[in-house]
Amino acid sequence: MKNLQTYFILTFIMATWGLNVSIIKILVSYFPPVTITSLRILAAGLSVFIILGAMGKVRKPSFREMNFIMFGGLLSVVSHHLLLAIGLTQTSAVNGGLILGAGPLLTAILSTIILRNKPTGIQVLGFLLGGAGVTFIVLSGGKGVSSLSQGDFYVFLSILSQALSFIVISKASKTLDPRLLTGYMLIFGGVILFALGSFMEPGGLKGMSEAPAYVWAAFAASAVLATAVGHMVYNTAISKIGPAEASIFLNLNTFFSLAGSALILGEVITVNHLLGLVLIVAGVLFGSGALEELVIRQRRKRHSHHI
Template identity: 55%
Template sequence: MSYSKIYIMLIGIMVSWGINVSVLKVLVAHTDAVTMTSLRIFTASLVVFIVLYFLGKIRLPKKSELFYVFGGALLSVVLHHYFLAEGLTKTSATNTGLILGMGPLLTVILSMLFFRKKPSFIRLVGFICGGVGVSFTVLAGGNGVDSINLGDVEILLCILSQALSFILINKAAQTMDPRLLTGYMMLIGSFLLFAISLWKEPEGLASLASAPPVFWAGFFFSAVIATGMGHLIYNYSIGQVGAAEASIFLNLNTFFSLVGAAILLNETIVPAHFIGLVLIVTGVLLGSGTLEMWMLQRKNKNVSA
């Protein structure tokens, strides 16, 4: 498949992921958040395994891979989606989308901590920009530090747990197809989330029975398109164009989250949100090494010429 087609698919995924933030905001407003999330992730895992079956990629994980499967399920599915669902009940889709934009940057920071790599000056500037951007985001429309919403903190924990899971996934991918790993993590994580929902939301299943048709339309969009197929295609793209090139498109997720919140939820975007958006995207571009990679490619082309 040509790079242009892969890039078009990546842009499509970012559109679905950005819109998905607003869709999830609607879903948690109609039913209990954790119960809905567990069923959504379970549905997504079925979609993943159906696709993997036709691709002939299904196998049982090796004993050496179980730690990464369960660790990834705990971090990437249980904690990530639990805090995402809970946070969306307390904060706006706009703030959520902007804070989630810190994902690539947090992943780079954790990679440096775990693998003991010192950041360059450019990456250090990126970290500072990203941190300031989050500050503008969580304080947008407020009156200072006292206005920080608990939901914003939960969204930060949500993206932090996902960034930690990327460390495990990166290691496990050396022996296991990332798409198969994703399927197992979703399946195991959905059962763990459902167990939590039985304790935290005893009336959760009953709340689904009274959900309107618009809820189920959003539910299947989120489960099948954004979560199931989205992760499958994104992981495939990484294998085709490389992780660095694919991660650049994650920056678009923040933009489409803002657009989705404004169009679907009529949320107000204040000037502080634009400041946060610019600083976060700048922080990701600098802190993730994207700028350095571009400069190195330009240098190599000039040397070759």
């Protein structure tokens, strides 16, 4: 029962992350990408500490936990965001979307190798269905796959960094509250990204005050809801249901980002997109273990009625 609740919450988080893609598109059209990403992540980290401070959940990490924070922050915040931003400027959105769609499968493989979590046959089918759904949606853009470029390699490294960070979070959350871990990782990663932004985008802070109010409202929504609350909930889910099972929900991002593009940016959704969504939902049900859990619950109900 608890897991089903986690699955519903994860679906909602994927909706916020999907919409966040459109918000980020707006932000990077006004501000230098690395600088605004670092400020968004730092604002998210501060939001996490304000929320956890009010709950009385803030404490100093141990030396061992600090290593997890730094390693996780470098992987999930610095490497993932930086490599993705650079990669997407050097490849097509189609190629980028397809490579990002391989994230859950990559996480499942790493979980099997590093954590020795063997997926069931139904889960493997789920990962493949989800990947097929993402492929369907991305290719229905009509632009096709362009030949592999250096940008594709950067996008792949960004998704590999994220997949590895899920393993780190899974291990770290055995002793450290995953929500607190999220806050520390965001602050640590945000500071490093800001330093990199100062070097890569000199004068990146100039002219920021000239952005219209709605852009700053979008920044606040992205930082607090999508990044702070979203990552707190997602990292808690990793500690509850496992990195591979939680990562399968990332496939929903592709559809929700399309829905966001239609709602916010006025882009068109086609029948192919909806067919892709059906494959993704099937993949999530199989790959996350949600379907197996529903079947077990139904069997228990029937069994209790017979007794």
